[in-house]
Amino acid sequence: MQMDFRRTIHLNIRRYDLSENPDVLKKTIELSSYIDCNNLKGELQKLFDINDEKVIKIRNKDGVLVPISFLLDSKDNSFFIDITKVSYIDKNCAxxxxxxxxxAVKQKIRTLESRIAQSELLLPQLEWRRQAYMEDTVSxxxxxVAFLNRRFDELSPQFRAKFPETIA
Incomplete structure (x- = not known):
């Protein structure tokens, strides 16, 4: 049988949902070692009367945002809890x-797909053009070479006349 360890956490609560410069309210809570993050979140929402239009931000003693699991696992026993309203400019605008x-991303993807399709159509044509260019070059x-061979054959008798063959 496991023992149920209780942990005491000191909370400094700032309610930004009620005023812009809230006072710090100090509260102490005890947490069971068996509680999980979802239950802890539900308990905090009940404790502070939080609905879906409000957010709980948990900060360590240095003011750094930390996840809710830090209340269960951290060696610190003092945290700041900021309660704020959900902030957004305009849901429709967002x-x-x-x-x-x-x-815009969909349009970019369609454009890219179109360019790939065009490239796939042009590749056989490019291969054919390369082959035709090579055949023209070889021709x-x-x-x-044939012209040079003819010229050499035409000039060959004159060249041999200048250099008579020796009889061996």
Whole structure:
């Protein structure tokens, strides 16, 4: 059988949902070693009368935001709890911006897909053009070599006349 250890936590509560410069309310709570994060969150929401329009921010003694699990696991026993309203400018505006962003990304993907499809269509044509260019180059070189061979054959008797063969 496991023992139920209780842990005492000192909370410094600031209610930004009630005023812009709240006073710090000090509260002490005891936590069971068996409580999990979801139950702890529910207990804190009940304790501070929090609904979905408010947020609990937990900070350590240095003022750094920490997850709710730190209340259970941390060696510190003093935390700041900030309770604030959910802040957003305008749900419709945020939604419009998000929709515009999603539409822009979708358009970029469609454009990229279109460019890939065009590239796939052009690749066989590029291969054919490369092959045709190589054939034209080989044909031109063959014609030039044939011309040089003819010229050499035409000049060959004159060249041999200048250098008579020796009879061996």
């Amino acid at each position: 939604s419009l911006l998000q929709d515009a962003y999603v539409d 031109a070189l063959t014609n030039k």
